[in-house]
Amino acid sequence: MVQLMNRTDNETKATVSPMEAPVREAAKPVVYDTKQLNLWYGSHHALKNIDLPIRENEVTAIIGPSGCGKSTYIKTLNRMVELVDGVRTSGEILYRGRNIFDAKYSVEELRTRVGMVFQKPNPFPKSIYDNIAYGPRIHGIKNKKILDEIVEQSLRGAAIWDEVKDRLNTNAYSLSGGQQQRICIARALAIEPDVILMDEPTSALDPISTLKVEELVQELKENYSIIIVTHNMQQAARISDKTAFFLNGEVIEFDDTDKIFQNPADQRTEDYISGRFG
């Protein structure tokens, strides 16, 4: 993990000098820039003219009622949404300046840079070790020593190393749901991605496991940009820097989390966060 941090810190330093740090706070570089994104499932218009600049080393929460398009949106960011038949998109999403819909940009390349954690823990039915080593292995890392190192780093990064270090060879399905989810986070960390997408990562977890994952998200944002979909508004308020409120496929409001929850600009946002609907 130490190595991980150094790597990202160096990268950040390369672009922003320490003296400018206070200024940097105001304008971190944009990782993901969504411009006029529209998406249809067949004839159903699921995302409408989305504009959303997502910045580096922040936690961006996406909230909204069921069916508002928040899951669709996060799955569009790594093009997983295209697994559904009959999906069409227009507009563009720039990841680090490159349009992810560009025919020359392979989805494999994109997904190697952008990790994802799903709603339900979905480890592979393999050993804990093989789960974490899966990503590095398919990308051609075979050296056992390096893999051992990656596995330990990733498990430490996902705050689960101490719980599993003595049984790395047992099946990941022998773990509890909360542990499985952290294994999935570790699995995503193992290829040292740039961005981590989380699609309601705690909705299938008990409160204690949820707390652990939330704490983890706070630590991870030091090194990663995190986009998290959640139907739990308290969660969004607790862990995110920015919040986007989705409703019926539109972004109603996107701002600092404090602003959204204390002084929302739009009446619909206020109604939603105060529990009047959703």
Add this chain to the structure above:
Amino acid sequence: MVNPTTRERASVQELIAKAGNNKRKKVIEKIIPIILFLIAGVSVLTTIGIVATLIFETVTFFRQVSLLSFIFGTEWLPFSNKEPKFGILPLIVGTLKITLIAVVVAVPIGLAAAIYLSEYASDNARRVIKPVLEVLAGVPTIVYGFFALTFVTPVLQTIIPDLKIFNALSPGIVVGFMIIPMIASLSEDAMSAVPNAMREGALAMGATKFEVAMKVVLPAALSGILASVVLATSRAIGETMIVSLAGGSTPRFDADFTGSIQTMTAYIVQVSTGDAGYGTPIYYSIYAVGFTLFLFTLLMNFLASRITKRFREAY
């Protein structure tokens, strides 16, 4: 509780009590399991009957022929007038030749078909291909038999000039084609049963479709795939018509695939359709061979269930 005074009719609870269905239901509930048990018992009794007959006649056979010469004998000459010999090994070798070729042909093709169907095929393609595969499974084996004899053998002879008209290669290949649908269909079921969440997990890490198929889906479905292979092997061992028609009737204890062979099943056909007299060693020998065959398939079934348990990846 609805207030009874607000309406004319009796309450539903009263109507239920009046209908008195309970007594009749109790009787039915008692009888049904007994009837079902008896019906299920028929198949169990049939199995016991078959095994008992097999064992009984096999024991009679071994009163006339020594068990050791049966198991270790390398010559099967039941029709010899001078000195009949009942060494089962040539028949087992014939069966194994067919099985080996069949498995070598069917496993790669069947698996490739399963991977294609479960991971790549569009719904439309699957809708066409699966029924075609099932038709292949429904072709009567006698048809496969003369297909082997009159089509595959001549074609093979243009490639291998030494190939005899009756040989192990041609029926072996055709038996392989016969069991492809079994492997393809059962493996596809096993692979389709792997939750999509697992595929998504791998895809989201930048895995390609092929990597997902080979490194996630295949291992996760391994127990079902192996079970399908074992069942298909069992089917190949027991296959009769194809080998009777195209394999010949020369029991041989060697490793040659180009010449005439005889399998256990083909021998049974030969004797059953011939005129071996009741009570002769030849008559009883088909039970001994049948029993050996039964042991083979039993072993395969046992293997299948062990493999399914051993390789089950819990998810």
